[in-house]
Amino acid sequence: MTPVTPTSNGAVRELISFQIGAQEFCVDIMSVREIRGWTPATPLPRTPVFVRGVINLRGAVLPIVDLGSRLGLQMTEPTERHVIIVTRIEDQLVGLLVDAVCDIITVRDDQIQSTPDVASDLVQQFVKGILSMEGRMISLIYLERILPDREAEAA
């Protein structure tokens, strides 16, 4: 990987990339609080399938979102080798269930390409942009849209 330096084309940012199935995704490292192993979650009634339930994070109740399910991929069958990425979304902490964490990557903003106009609404909704890294394609997740929309759910 070539060292990245800030240019007039954009600030440098660090991203954490992770794997769900065969695809690779990433989120901004600044929104990641910690990474921990999977522990069984307590299911919540009347919630969308992608909300796996809540776990105890040192005394706080942390909801777990199955990111694969949320993105319209397959439901994850969690094992001990699965990983929860604890992220801060606005003022809430949310755990994202993913298969594995891959890498920390450093990119400039101008390296992030806009999302190609593909058919899937889910892709349009949750992928902020994509970047190409040594032949891998990594999708940048739109974190703020991960949690179920309050208004939409209430209606």
Added chain:
Amino acid sequence: MDPLEAIKVTFFQECEEQLSELESGLLAMEQGETDSETVNAVFRAVHSIKGGAGAFSLEPLVRFAHVFETTLDDVRGGKLAPDNNVVKVMLRAADVLADHVRAARDGGVVEEARSQALAAALEALNGEAPLAPVVSAELDDMPGLEFTPLTVSEDDGFGDDFGFTPLAAGIISLEPEGPALRTWTVLLRPKNALYAKANETGLLLRELKRLGDLQVSIDRSELPGLAEMDAEHAYLTWTILLTTDRSQSDIQDVFEFVDGDCDLSITAEDFAVSPAEIGVLGGDEPFDVMALIQQAQAEVQAAPAPVIMAQAFAGPASPPAPAPAPLAAAPAVSVSSPPPSPVAAAAAVAPDAAHGAAAQQATIRVDLDRVDRLIDLVGELVINQAMLAQRVTESGVPRSSNIAMGLDDLEHLTREIQDSVMAIRAQPVKSVFQRMPRLVREVAAMTGKQVRLVTEGEGTEVDKTVIERLTDPITHMIRNAIDHGLERPEVRVAAGKGPEGTVRLSAVHRSGRIVIEVSDDGKGIDRPRVRQIAIDKGLIEVDSNLSDEDVDNLIFMPGFSTASSVSDISGRGVGMDVVKRSIQGLGGRIAITSRPGQGSTFTLSLPLTLAVLDGMVVSVCDHTLVAPLTAIIESLQPKAQDVRAIGPDAYVIAIRDTYTPLIDVGAMLGYRTTPLDPTKGVALLVEGEGGARAALMVDAIQGQRQVVIKSLEANYRQVEGIAAATILGDGRVALILDVDNVVAARRREKARSDAKLATVG
């Protein structure tokens, strides 16, 4: 927040404390405790408020407090007997004073008419007061003198500030040819403590200046050379010749806040201490501390020390902090002997100071956030400890091993820490109870009834969160007790009772809960009328067979109001059902007992805290849930013959011949699709909002446990049917059932299906 604002905040906090002191003192006086200690406590409260308010230039507050203080001073001086009438006026004045304080704090305005009316009432008390020997010697010499209180606008620079000084005016009129000017010699010798408490002789002198003409001289004979000088030591003695028309106690009052921190003698000219041994400096000149210091500086040529001195004596640049006078008062008060003629105040000073010292309690103010953080952490510690203990047990370590025993000790310690931390948040219910006398006075005045409020168990402690939410229900119940419970005086007399009704408010701890009772000795619940109203409003069937208790409980039904005319006091569209709901919202219960002709008693039982909850831990399809114990009436194992199907998919259960809807919790929360066989589970009979009962089917009961409540909304959002979450001993999250919601959910589904039918049809 800038420092002045911070001081102001402290001032208002102290005001609240002074106001409650004032109220409890006045109530004690009403009960006949008119000893000087009580009267002084009351006087001190008003005086401190006035003093602090003056520092912040809160004019309306100062004005009113001053009138109040003047009246209290008369009581203190024995010029006004604190009979019932007087105390009643003063209680109302205390209410207005409280309004003034709040208005000053929140930037509001007090209804001027009300304030003036009471100020006038207080003045009237002063006016009526027989002028007992104020300046006895002189009075005795002038028998048969007529006292006509004049509104003399003597230019003493004081009357202007406060509008009027009725007392002073009264005395002035004694002297036909002019104000009774006397010359007093005030010998002031500050101790180190006076300066250490940020008091300031310059300010005291300025206060004295407001009373009359001053001649100040200073004795600096004790002032050592700069080399030996201790910057924090007090070396100076002032001799002040004060020519004023004010009484000795007025002069004494100037020194109220430095009581005990200085040697003070106030003598009339005739007894004046000869200033012979005192080095007179600056004779007629107005006092000038800076000049003095400069002189001292000149005498000893040195550098750094005078700077410190100068700072210590620096002019009245910073406003004096509202000094916690009563607390700081040291027992030693030196009033010079022989005491001069008017000694009313002096006599009261010594026990006063002793009282202040006795009442001293070491307290600190702590930000509530910090306490809450501590409570959160301790909650986590408790969970962690339980997890650790469980892991150790699982690992097969014998109970007798050192590790297991150490863990037991740890458990004890953790519990103790938890209790102690919860105790920090615990507060006496006094703060709520104290608001009630005022309410009672107001409601009594509005309804024309005579009411006496008796409170018991004010010291009973309960968590702050509970306290905050107690005021409204208690207020409502007391209003109800006076408005609906007590009879008018003439009715009471006709019924053979005293004209004055009694409302009793009590609090007591009982088996880990706080029990609050509001009872009255009124007419009791008019059961035939309650029944009739319930029938008229369609709440019950005409022929329903209800026990007395059932009828009494009808008043908790939504939409019930017994007042024949909706009165201003309790008929605001909220009834006892609202009270009941808010009590249940706190995890409490409310009950009523009533005896016709003898009165009613409302009993509230509440948990001591909202941070933990007594729960029934149950299993539903391999999930662990917690049901709040307060909602559960009983648990039972249904027999096959008791469960009846009603309609296509609904079931009821017969409990002692009453059919109660059966709700399968597992199915309702979506944990299972095939309903549980009722005979294989346990039914929890619960009572939801508005008294609706239902039987909740669960698989099994695991036990009863106190759990720490954790919010789901903090990181997620509200979930229907779930009130909150908690963390169990194994570290897993368990959900707490929202019983109200579960019971009501059945009705919502019914409404939905009704709506569906309507659109189809």
